[in-house]
Amino acid sequence: MGNEALFARGQMAYSLAFHIVFAAIGIAMPVLMVAAEVMWRRTGRAVYLELARRWARGTAVLFAVGAVSGTVLAFELGLLFPRFMEHAGAIIGLPFSLEGIAFFTEAIFLGLYLYGWDKLRPRLHIACGALVALSGAASAAFVTIANAWMNAPRGFRLEDGLMVDIDPIAAMGTPFALHEVLHTVLAAFMATAMAVAAIHAWALLRRPGSPFHRAALGLALAVAIPSALAQPLVGHMAGQMVARHQPLKLAAMDGLERTTARAPMSIGPIEVPGMLSFMAYGDADATVRGLDDFPAADHPHPIVRHAFLVMVGLGSIAALHALVTLLLCWRRRGLPDARWWLRATLLLGPAGVIAMEAGWIVTEVGRQPWTIYGVLRTADAVTPVTGLWLPFTLFAMIYLGLAAVVTAVMTHQVRKTTDAAERG
Amino acid sequence: MGAPELIALVLSGALLLYILSGGADFGAGIWDLFARGPRAHAQRRLVEGALAPVWEANHVWLIVAVVVLFTAFPPAFAALTIRLHVPLVALLIGVVLRGSALVFRQYGGPDSAHRWQHVFAVASAATPFFLGAVLGAVTSGAASERDLLAWIAPLPIATGAAATALCAYLAAVYLAVEASSKIGGASGETDPEAPTRELADDFRRRAIAGWIALAVTCAGCAVAAHLDAPRFAGRLFTAAWSAPLGAVAAAAAVAALVALVRGRFRLARVLAIVQASALLAAWGAAHAPLLIAPDLTVRGAAAPPVTLRILGPVLVGGALVVLPSLYWLMRVFKAPPPRPGDPRSGSPT
Numbered sequence: 101m102g103n104e105a106l107f108a109r110g111q112m113a114y115s116l117a118f119h120i121v122f123a124a125i126g127i128a129m130p131v132l133m134v135a136a137e138v139m140w141r142r143t144g145r146a147v148y149l150e151l152a153r154r155w156a157r158g159t160a161v162l163f164a165v166g167a168v169s170g171t172v173l174a175f176e177l178g179l180l181f182p183r184f185m186e187h188a189g190a191i192i193g194l195p196f197s198l199e200g201i202a203f204f205t206e207a208i209f210l211g212l213y214l215y216g217w218d219k220l221r222p223r224l225h226i227a228c229g230a231l232v233a234l235s236g237a238a239s240a241a242f243v244t245i246a247n248a249w250m251n252a253p254r255g256f257r258l259e260d261g262l263m264v265d266i267d268p269i270a271a272m273g274t275p276f277a278l279h280e281v282l283h284t285v286l287a288a289f290m291a292t293a294m295a296v297a298a299i300h301a302w303a304l305l306r307r308p309g310s311p312f313h314r315a316a317l318g319l320a321l322a323v324a325i326p327s328a329l330a331q332p333l334v335g336h337m338a339g340q341m342v343a344r345h346q347p348l349k350l351a352a353m354d355g356l357e358r359t360t361a362r363a364p365m366s367i368g369p370i371e372v373p374g375m376l377s378f379m380a381y382g383d384a385d386a387t388v389r390g391l392d393d394f395p396a397a398d399h400p401h402p403i404v405r406h407a408f409l410v411m412v413g414l415g416s417i418a419a420l421h422a423l424v425t426l427l428l429c430w431r432r433r434g435l436p437d438a439r440w441w442l443r444a445t446l447l448l449g450p451a452g453v454i455a456m457e458a459g460w461i462v463t464e465v466g467r468q469p470w471t472i473y474g475v476l477r478t479a480d481a482v483t484p485v486t487g488l489w490l491p492f493t494l495f496a497m498i499y500l501g502l503a504a505v506v507t508a509v510m511t512h513q514v515r516k517t518t519d520a521a522e523r524g
Numbered sequence: 525m526g527a528p529e530l531i532a533l534v535l536s537g538a539l540l541l542y543i544l545s546g547g548a549d550f551g552a553g554i555w556d557l558f559a560r561g562p563r564a565h566a567q568r569r570l571v572e573g574a575l576a577p578v579w580e581a582n583h584v585w586l587i588v589a590v591v592v593l594f595t596a597f598p599p600a601f602a603a604l605t606i607r608l609h610v611p612l613v614a615l616l617i618g619v620v621l622r623g624s625a626l627v628f629r630q631y632g633g634p635d636s637a638h639r640w641q642h643v644f645a646v647a648s649a650a651t652p653f654f655l656g657a658v659l660g661a662v663t664s665g666a667a668s669e670r671d672l673l674a675w676i677a678p679l680p681i682a683t684g685a686a687a688t689a690l691c692a693y694l695a696a697v698y699l700a701v702e703a704s705s706k707i708g709g710a711s712g713e714t715d716p717e718a719p720t721r722e723l724a725d726d727f728r729r730r731a732i733a734g735w736i737a738l739a740v741t742c743a744g745c746a747v748a749a750h751l752d753a754p755r756f757a758g759r760l761f762t763a764a765w766s767a768p769l770g771a772v773a774a775a776a777a778v779a780a781l782v783a784l785v786r787g788r789f790r791l792a793r794v795l796a797i798v799q800a801s802a803l804l805a806a807w808g809a810a811h812a813p814l815l816i817a818p819d820l821t822v823r824g825a826a827a828p829p830v831t832l833r834i835l836g837p838v839l840v841g842g843a844l845v846v847l848p849s850l851y852w853l854m855r856v857f858k859a860p861p862p863r864p865g866d867p868r869s870g871s872p873t
Contacts, residue, residue, distance in 0.1 A: 163580070168623035174587055179609055186602035191831070208846070208849045
């Protein structure tokens, strides 16, 4: 693969890695802010109103960055890989169009929610927030379906390498749609809620017992715990689908060099015989195809293996933390306040985001060298435009700068929040 | 008229709405750049308050246009993004910096607000130029796979300037309405910087300046079109709808100017919208049936019929959801403030 193609892939990769964080927050943060407002209307406790307003401010900043970085991606599909959309636009444009519509309603109702506190009746205001959350999840689902199709393309017949007799509806029914959508939406909830929980756990370590931060932590955990517990199950389903439709990606994920019957899996230092076969096919004696079964030119980059381990490792720790938290809550009949537990919650703050990025690497780098799996190679999709190092560098600098500023702005907002809570 | 033409109309409609709403948001940023005099701060506050609730929704029209383009006319999207890589990257950088700077200014605390305001204003002024240049290059065909700077030609430069003037003009008219409708509003007595008649008048003068800039740059476009795209320039007069639409645009322009001079801002807003729509529609009518000059027509670039058959109803369904919601958004934030005693003025907090 030439240099130009590498710059194109690199730019697409970091654009997505950047956008995905803000997209995830745009999905999950509205749920938290609406939950806080509902709690305020129910209980009348002022901390919940304060929380809803603070979280809404955070959402406003992060959603805006997500909206503009998402626009960049829509254009980059053509700026970097014009042959992809030229071939696939007619088939897979449909979920993108649906995503556009969902994103439109998300932006409209977010405007109404953020600036409508004094202009809308309470129920209407909450309804607007709920619509933001709903459209956020819907737009995530649609755009993930487009990605699912790239991994398991359906709805056409190949004739001389071209897709003919296309059926856009059948394309949306790709076998990867269900698990990818569930896995992505849960990842968004986990990543966001765990990060929010960490912020408030940190504040509680500094100022134990603050009612504001306890309320915030409770709501964040109410989102984080169920998603962290459900995610491994969905992940298992995803693994089985990959085994069936992308056996090479499975081999890369598990670092399986040779085709093996009764393939083992290492859990820490222990190697469990037949475990990989069982996980992939539900049968401990099944044969799992190894990397040696495929031409070396088609092998994805070995980073897939490491990213997979990071994702599974952090996901398991998050699930364990969720279980321990549930146990502590049940024993105390309320939110735990042990310092070691708060510290653990703080430490796990970035875990959801890192796991999400790692999972994205598994599915996307694992798809290479194909843009459309088995149909269009990335090298054939790339733009004929030369000098791609320039936009690569420009956008890299802009995104690095934005990341720094967003961090500073959010720190400013969090500091304001903790100061306000300490005064109150 | 078949499915490809209908979808092309929807695409043009989305672009028009983007220019009327999102374009005006960029124009408002231009007036932020040119905020002067004793009311400079009040001018900036008006701009910020006008944009905050709506700019993200307005921005989505651009995404809709792109998505419809690559779904319904995939080869056109590929041609556009290859040949116009450079101005599109510039446009995107403007979009990213404008949007981020706006929220950073709003939420980043007082220390950094000043810095972000400049980024916001400069990005707002630069972005419409590149949007206009892209549209100009699409019209004249001054774009090539081999020469990435082929778009630097008379017509794209002229359309870039005209798009900037149009955005600034629309924004000033909208802001004059916004300022005049908030005079003596609920916060009038407590807030020394609440909109006054003078503030509305500031934007009246800016709207007239924008009007003149638009007229000059449009004349520039006409000259450039004769140099650069003679076929297109001829069709401006001969294409079925182009000349009548141009006449409508000219009439609305004159009427809008009169309304502005006489301080009838709401009427001026309607007329300015008619003017801009008719202008762009005349342009589109002369450009049809081309999608991307010189080689891609609406028919030639259309996706297979099955795609258009599904996309049509999806877009209609989407419009049924989006347009009423959008109307409500504008009503809540752009309607005159409620009189005391109106139930809508009841504040829950």
